[in-house]
Amino acid sequence: MDYALIGGTGLEHFSLTEQSVVSVETPYGEVKAVIGKLAGQELVFMSRHGQNHAVPPHLVNYRGIIWALGELGVRKILATAAVGSLSADYRLGDLVLIDQFLDFTKNRPQTFYDGGQQGVLHIDLTEPYCRDAQKVIIKAAKNLGLVVKNRACYVCTEGPRFETPAEIRMFRILGADVVGMTSVPEVVLARELGMCYATLGMVTNEAAGIADHPLSHAEVMKSMKELEIRVAQLIQATFEL
Ligand code: HPA
Numbered sequence: 001m002d003y004a005l006i007g008g009t010g011l012e013h014f015s016l017t018e019q020s021v022v023s024v025e026t027p028y029g030e031v032k033a034v035i036g037k038l039a040g041q042e043l044v045f046m047s048r049h050g051q052n053h054a055v056p057p058h059l060v061n062y063r064g065i066i067w068a069l070g071e072l073g074v075r076k077i078l079a080t081a082a083v084g085s086l087s088a089d090y091r092l093g094d095l096v097l098i099d100q101f102l103d104f105t106k107n108r109p110q111t112f113y114d115g116g117q118q119g120v121l122h123i124d125l126t127e128p129y130c131r132d133a134q135k136v137i138i139k140a141a142k143n144l145g146l147v148v149k150n151r152a153c154y155v156c157t158e159g160p161r162f163e164t165p166a167e168i169r170m171f172r173i174l175g176a177d178v179v180g181m182t183s184v185p186e187v188v189l190a191r192e193l194g195m196c197y198a199t200l201g202m203v204t205n206e207a208a209g210i211a212d213h214p215l216s217h218a219e220v221m222k223s224m225k226e227l228e229i230r231v232a233q234l235i236q237a238t239f240e241l
Contacts, residue, residue, distance in 0.1 A: 010224025057181035165209025
């Protein structure tokens with residue numbers, strides 16, 4: 001099974017044909033995945049936050065998820081992520097390919113290589129996100145007449161709270177375009193297993209202090225609902241290529 005789709009916030013379910021649920025034992029606990037077909041292609045679907053968005057970003061079993069995908073033979077992962085925008089270049093409803101990240105997480109295991117028997121590994125992240133996968137997504141978007149913005153820098157916060165306006169001002173100065181809570185360590189762990197990993201961001205809100213109102217998870221979910229059809233079309237078209 002070469003391909004996987006990791007569904008983020010608002011993409012807790014994704015309908016595949018011939019689908020079945022499998023349980024994978026990993027060193028990080030049991031992980032459930034859906035196996036099925038999309039556009040005739042075999043695919044694993046994994047909901048990052050669980051079926052009902054029950055797992056918050058700081059408690060997602062990132063190592064379990066990526067390990068399980070490795071066990072299932074996955075080599076290429078497309079992940080989705082709801083993001084807030086820090087820049088006028090990225091507007092509400094935009095689809096964005098993430099190109100770089102800034103890591104402001106605080107308390108997450110970030111490696112499979114904890115020393116001892118597991119050894120030590122220092123991976124290269126000059127290009128953290130897989131260019132080949134990005135090219136396919138861009139082509140699929142073109143075929144559909146959808147615009148996907150490229151080269152966004154994602155700042156990953158620990159969550160589950162949203163940021164303060166002062167933090168957002170700092171992240172802007174540091175070069176972040178969009179903010180989310182999950183791409184790190186997911187992208188890092190996928191690279192440790194040598195997988196091709198790309199993230200499709202969906203701008204669900206303006207970041208704190210840019211928006212003229214307080215943020216809420218409900219706002220993010222409402223925006224995701226509005227993006228749902230476009231995102232599903234793009235994912236389908238990507239797997240058709
Ligand atoms: N901040 C952090 N994570 C997010 C946001 C945000 O504004 N929007 C969607 N995920």
